[in-house]
Amino acid sequence: MTTVKINEVGTRDGLQSISAFVPTEIKKQWISDEYAAGVREMEVCSFVPVKLLPQFADAAEVVAHALTLPGLTVAVLVPNIKGAERALELGVHKINYVISVSESHNRANVRRSTDESAADFERLIDLVRNHPGRKPIVVGGLSTALGCTIEGPVSQDAVRKLATRLARAGAQEIILADTVGYADPASVKRLFTAVKQDLGDMPLTAHFHDTRGLGLANVAAAYDAGARSFDASLGGLGGCPYAPGASGNIATEDAVFMLEAMGIDTGVNMQRLLEVRAGVCAALNTLGDQPFHGSIAKAGLPKGFASASSAA
């Protein structure tokens, strides 16, 4: 049976879309509960300046908590060298360094060119190599790899060049992210196949948004093209500020449901995951209505549903 890895990113991509500060206890409970349901990698916070994203002011405490869970890969998002230094200090397992393939999106996000961000990535690799303690895995995350709300279509060549540059610099994993929900199954298959051809055995993670309803179709397409690691956000939490009312990331529970139904082992217990979703949804709703999405939580599992998962 094929196995895939599900990476919860709601604790980062989802929480950063909530304006109210989410109490640290809720964050820690979410991480513990989803870990108990079988999820073994989580992006638990973002190391952007606290002034810009006060939601992650408690990052150190959240990371410390996540690090107590045996076998959980604790990842953090890092947009620059400063963030990487904090990540190294805290002893995370994985640093997801993000660069937008499209120039305008990268400038809007981190006020520098894609080339400057790539050069910073090379410095980050040196920093990690010279770090005396345990060295985290460094991941090259390519945002807007399948389209950009500012520039429109993004060329496959640009994605391949950047992915290859980061891999040569020392990235141990590449994330191809459809940050704004522009991808379709055909463009996903083309891109993942091409990048896989360029990078050989390098692990490729797919990060999809469901903004235009194609998130799960894109997961199936990326799987067909050989991707075995998928970012997802519980309840589809996480948004795109340019599409009010539209959903954000693909919902973890829907992605797990689809993959398990297809006979693919995610290691996640579906029933427990739905309970975690209900708990997180209730906890976050105490802070105001949250835009939870997802189909399987509404419709329920099919009669006679047989999970493929070892965790079932």
Add this chain to the structure above:
Amino acid sequence: MTTVKINEVGTRDGLQSISAFVPTEIKKQWISDEYAAGVREMEVCSFVPVKLLPQFADAAEVVAHALTLPGLTVAVLVPNIKGAERALELGVHKINYVISVSESHNRANVRRSTDESAADFERLIDLVRNHPGRKPIVVGGLSTALGCTIEGPVSQDAVRKLATRLARAGAQEIILADTVGYADPASVKRLFTAVKQDLGDMPLTAHFHDTRGLGLANVAAAYDAGARSFDASLGGLGGCPYAPGASGNIATEDAVFMLEAMGIDTGVNMQRLLEVRAGVCAALNTLGDQPFHGSIAKAGLPKGFASASSAA
């Protein structure tokens, strides 16, 4: 460029889920407008007894109107011989005769065994062959072909046997329907590949519901397995009484968006289709809030979206 056919079934599957009688003028306008957007096949009504479904009391007038649109294939759903006789009288182009593969679902639906319904299909073929006027295309529609809310999983063998029986009896097209939203991309690929192998060049239509969020992923999977004809319902109208709050059929505009984004020609003008959706939604909402679904209408088309369609 590959072309596919989009069949609007909201005028049947969607309208039958609305309890208020929808005025005939709204139905006719919907058909005309969607025809103008490029849709060339519509299931315009159901010939079940008017006592059971008063929504289609005006079926004769709606069919007569649809028949005035040049090049439109006018299909109707028929559950029994009586319905077929009415369809023949009115001169429709296509008769979609539905049988549930799962025994319990067929009994719940039409109070007879699957075998009895299949025998009726053979009588229907005779009826059409002996009909003096223009002979409509007769379609064998297999409901619950990918799962049943009463029986759970449905065996592929049962689907293949029934499809082969209907094809031998004289069906000119087969619909494989995931009536209750139980399918996943893997089960879809397996079933469509197997039935295609059994039936050779016989046209296969895919009919998916989005109840569990996998509708579009299933369209992509069926396309990969060779299906070139897809049922869909504008705004995802049409429901499953067993899953309150869950969406119904896949939304026509989302299916067209995905296929066009993949470079597949649907013949439908995306922008006009979104305008038709807005118009139908507004007209139906005058009768009470309607459960319109769909992502692309909410999020809008991607910047620089290039339609593949000849109708663009």
